[in-house]
Amino acid sequence: MKQPSSKSKPWRPFTANCCSTEDQTIFKNFSRCKPSRSDLSKNIAPLPSFRRLSFSDLSRSSSTRINEDLAQSFGSDLFDFQLIELRAITQNFSSNFLLGEGGFGTVHKGYIDDNLRLGLKAQPVAVKLLDIEGLQGHREWLAEVIFLGQLRHPNLVKLIGYCCEDEERLLVYEFMPRGSLENHLFRRLTSLPWGTRLKIATGAAKGLSFLHGAEKPVIYRDFKTSNVLLDSDFTAKLSDFGLAKMGPEGSNTHVSTRVMGTYGYAAPEYISTGHLTTKSDVYSFGVVLLELLTGRRATDKTRPKTEQNLVDWSKPYLSSSRRLRYIMDPRLAGQYSVKGAKEMAHLALQCISLNPKDRPRMPTIVETLEGLQQYKDMAVTSGHWPVSSKSTKNRVSNNNNVNVKARAGVNHKQPSPVPSRKT
Known part of the structure; x- marks a missing residue:
């Protein structure tokens, strides 16, 4: 397994209780989120800190204000996409490009070309369109941006960017071709x-x-x-x-x-x-x-x-x-x-x-x-072992059938119940 590139910035968490998806304060004491001396001793450049913001601040803030805060914190590590750009690369979130749907919204496949953004290579992406009806959707969107904006590891999906326009909240990930x-x-x-x-x-x-x-x-x-x-x-x-x-x-x-x-x-x-x-x-x-x-x-x-x-x-x-x-x-x-x-x-x-x-x-x-x-x-064996049946006679019969089919190289597709457990 490949190790994280030495050029990528390691995970340096914000203070405890940051971006709790259920706490009243989703950004707590961001002004004190600074790297430790051990981090600095490893020549790690500190990320800019978020300003101190409460969830109520963010709820009342304009999308422009939120984008400014995110851009200040992540800089070029994450791309701030416009909604019109994401509509274009997903053909207006076409059902033909639908990858999946869950409790947090829909995910669509998109295609980024070399001309979309400077420094962003041509690639397929997954665009998550969050359903933010209610407070929880925005909090979870924000939590994903904050965590994956900092997390870099070969076994974590890469967040490429985000979109925050008016009431819309979207996330753009690397595309995973084999799904879940x-x-x-x-x-x-x-x-x-x-x-x-x-x-x-x-x-x-x-x-x-x-x-x-x-x-x-x-x-x-x-x-x-x-x-x-x-x-x-x-x-x-x-x-x-x-x-x-x-x-x-x-x-x-x-x-x-x-x-x-x-x-x-x-x-x-x-x-x-x-x-x-x-x-x-x-x-x-x-x-x-x-x-x-x-x-x-x-x-x-x-x-x-x-x-x-x-x-x-x-x-x-x-x-x-x-x-x-x-x-x-x-x-x-x-x-x-x-x-x-x-x-x-x-x-x-x-x-x-x-x-x-x-x-x-x-x-x-x-x-x-x-x-x-x-x-x-x-x-x-190429077969499967059924364990239990309603009677001993049936159990013996099923096992004999499995043994015969296994010797013959035939897959046994009969359901395989297990013995009832003692209570």
Whole structure:
């Protein structure tokens, strides 16, 4: 994996509580956001500081005032686009250019040529048009500009620029040609090979490790498959920093905040207490590992009640390689490393521990995943193992059918329920 260019400016966070998406003050004490002596000793040129602005100031400010503040802070690092320019490169946000749609708005593909802006190379881009009806949309737009305006890493999506005109709020990112991990796992006809899944998991882990390893850690807070985007070579890059939060400082062990994120991925202690730490991200990462292993969504209301929550359903099968095979993604058709899957399952089990202190740190996770690439063994069958049925007779019959089809080299596509768990 390529390391960040020595010419790129490293991540230097603003003060704690900056750009909280739910605090009353989204810019807090920006005038005191200055680099430390250790930064200066590394010959890092300080970024200009934002003026001290409250969210109420920004709500009443004109778009011109906001653009002046952003331009003062980021200079040439980010491009301040005009709405007319973004309309032109997306053919007026044509539905033919629609890449996706989520809770924060629509994303359209656009094409930038050499003549649009001096210093901006010709390239395809992704333009996010935020729905800012209500306060939250503007806050999340601002949070993304602030975080990604400073963050530079091979496993984070690059923010190219922004647009703030009247009531419109847009973001312009590098285009990720292979879309999201969610699409590949759950919506594509072709399945991701085992080696590609491992590469994606490793890249995403490196992105989170970079965030957590900052001098003032950043908690991503919304890690999930739809926020992991893929480059042409399946390099994973984290996107959507609208819910990102500065980590605890000094003697504080956590950040207290309103619970936000996505059901099924959020850590249980965060849901119950509102206490946010980097270990909250680790839990979410563990859930995504389970999705990569099983090919199932974190939550799926279409499944039987006992199988709707992926964490609860899969936990009994993660500590044994013999039992693990029953829940492996059938779309892998047995083509995966048995040893690698066992260790990934063990890692996922650690990540989703109910005790945050028992969860590994992201650098340890990166090291573990990189070590799995050495395994070249593959499962011995092209079939899948159904585990449970309504009767013992049916279970024996199903297993015999699988063995026959496996020997014949035929993929078994029958649904694979698991034994009911004891309550």
